[in-house]
Amino acid sequence: MTSEGEQPGRDEDAEAVPGLILPNSIERALDESDDSLGALGRPFNHRSPFFIGLNAAFGVTVAYVIVRGIADVTAVLVIIGLALFIAIGLNPVIVFFVNRGLRRWIAVGLVTLGFVVMIAGFVISATSPISNEIHALVKNYPRYRDNIAAGRGWAGSLAVKFHLTSYLRGTSKLTLPVGGVLGAGKMLLSIGVATISVVALTIYFLFALPGVEKLWLSLIPRSRRERVELLTNEVFTRVGGFMLGNLFTSLIAALGTYIWLRVFGVPDALLLALVVALFDLVPMVGSTVAGIIVSLVALSKGVPIGIATLVFYVTYRYVEDYLLNPRIMKRTVKVSPGLTIIATLIGGTLLGLIGALVAIPVAATIQLILQEVAIPRQNQR
Numbered sequence: 305m306t307s308e309g310e311q312p313g314r315d316e317d318a319e320a321v322p323g324l325i326l327p328n329s330i331e332r333a334l335d336e337s338d339d340s341l342g343a344l345g346r347p348f349n350h351r352s353p354f355f356i357g358l359n360a361a362f363g364v365t366v367a368y369v370i371v372r373g374i375a376d377v378t379a380v381l382v383i384i385g386l387a388l389f390i391a392i393g394l395n396p397v398i399v400f401f402v403n404r405g406l407r408r409w410i411a412v413g414l415v416t417l418g419f420v421v422m423i424a425g426f427v428i429s430a431t432s433p434i435s436n437e438i439h440a441l442v443k444n445y446p447r448y449r450d451n452i453a454a455g456r457g458w459a460g461s462l463a464v465k466f467h468l469t470s471y472l473r474g475t476s477k478l479t480l481p482v483g484g485v486l487g488a489g490k491m492l493l494s495i496g497v498a499t500i501s502v503v504a505l506t507i508y509f510l511f512a513l514p515g516v517e518k519l520w521l522s523l524i525p526r527s528r529r530e531r532v533e534l535l536t537n538e539v540f541t542r543v544g545g546f547m548l549g550n551l552f553t554s555l556i557a558a559l560g561t562y563i564w565l566r567v568f569g570v571p572d573a574l575l576l577a578l579v580v581a582l583f584d585l586v587p588m589v590g591s592t593v594a595g596i597i598v599s600l601v602a603l604s605k606g607v608p609i610g611i612a613t614l615v616f617y618v619t620y621r622y623v624e625d626y627l628l629n630p631r632i633m634k635r636t637v638k639v640s641p642g643l644t645i646i647a648t649l650i651g652g653t654l655l656g657l658i659g660a661l662v663a664i665p666v667a668a669t670i671q672l673i674l675q676e677v678a679i680p681r682q683n684q685r
Contacts, residue, residue: 379498382655382658383498383501383502383505384505385662386502386658386661386662387501387502387504387505387506387508387509388505388509389543389661389662389665390502390506390509390547391505391506391509391510391513392509392513392539392540392543392544393543393544393546393547393665394415394506394510394544394547395510395513395540395544396540396541396544396548397411397415397544398411398412398415398510398513401414401415408511408514409511412507412510412511415510416507416510419503426578426582429574429575429578430575430578433571433572433575517536520536521533521536535672535673535676535677538672539665539668539669539672542636542637542638542665542668542669542672543665543668545635545636545637545638546633546636546637546664546665546668548636549629549632549633549635549636549637550585551585552632553584553624553628553629553632554580554581554582554584554585555581556624556628557580557581557584557591557594557620557624558577558578558580558581558584559577560620561573561576561577561580561594561598562574562576562577564613564616565577565598565602565613568602568605568609568612568613569605570598570601570602570604570605570609570613571601571604572601576597576598576601579594579597579598580594580595580598582594583597584624585661586657586660586661590657590660591617591620591621591624591625592617592621594617595613595614595616595617595618595620595621596614596617598613598617599611599613599614599617602614625645626645629644630642630644630645633664637664637665637668638668638671639664639667639668639671643667643671644664644667646667647663647664647666647667648660648663648664650663651663651664651666
């Protein structure tokens with residue numbers, strides 16, 4: 305019951321404030337029995353076509369913004385992921401030095417120094433041969449062009465066969481278009497910036513990897529933290545095994561290349577062996593690219609040697625990609641040979657060289673999760 309002079313429906317909080325005077329319109333709005341401003345309408349129908357269409361349009365817009373944002377930063381995410389992958393792969397080396405009594409920052413410094421020495425040695429060994437070849441090409445280009453245009457030599461025979469001699473009759477100097485030079489410079493600059501970013505992030509992750517692992521485990525519920533830690537360590541071990549196995553196959557490819565080129569007297573055998581070792585780090589694709597480069601250089605000793613070198617690399621690629629590499633990965637990464645080939649093909653199709661590089665560790669991680677989490681859970685049902 306309400307006392308006389310008290311309006312029903314008044315807000316008790318409003319009455320509790322001394323000296324508060326509400327306008328008549330608000331007084332009437334607070335009075336539920338007052339319909340002087342009209343009766344309340346029915347609630348908005350959330351199932352109406354307009355409301356459904358508005359929600360759908362808003363959802364599509366949000367999804368587009370998220371996908372577009374991810375697409376815009378894809379290059380950055382690839383660089384970060386590649387640096388983290390390399391850091392995880394090098395972590396067993398860091399742990400080896402730490403277990404021998406060195407501090408982690410000293411171990412990271414030693415690994416970084418070794419990497420810098422390798423890069424410096426490669427650059428020093430490559431600078432002189434490449435500069436000499438470029439100088440010889442620019443100097444001898446008019447003679448090469450005239451011989452090919454006249455149909456002399458095996459290159460001239462091919463030019464005559466495919467009717468290319470008319471395109472070679474022109475200026476006698478080797479000129480490069482300005483747009484091509486600028487495009488090549490831009491590409492080299494982008495590659496240089498990406499390489500420096502990957503190296504810097506890799507060094508950072510080598511220092512911060514224990515903290516990153518600790519942060520990752522802190523996000524896991526306490527009841528599952530121990531098992532997740534064991535799975536994480538197993539993933540790190542498999543990634544490290546992949547790196548070591550990949551380095552082993554690259555060393556075999558470099559050694560075989562050096563012996564082959566020395567036997568046939570192909571120039572710059574050491575440099576070409578280092579190129580093969582570098583490209584061979586990328587499974588399946590890298591050995592093919594390296595084989596083409598070495599075969600082209602081997603043509604300088606004659607067409608038979610060039611063809612023999614190409615046959616050598618075709619044979620070696622078959623041996624490495626389908627016999628040697630799958631068996632090494634089965635021992636180090638614990639991935640079957642068939643899955644190794646399938647993962648490399650899928651990774652190369654999705655992300656190119658980087659995808660082919662990280663495909664096997666990713667496949668090993670997925671296989672580990674399926675074997676240790678998904679399959680046992682299905683067997684419990």
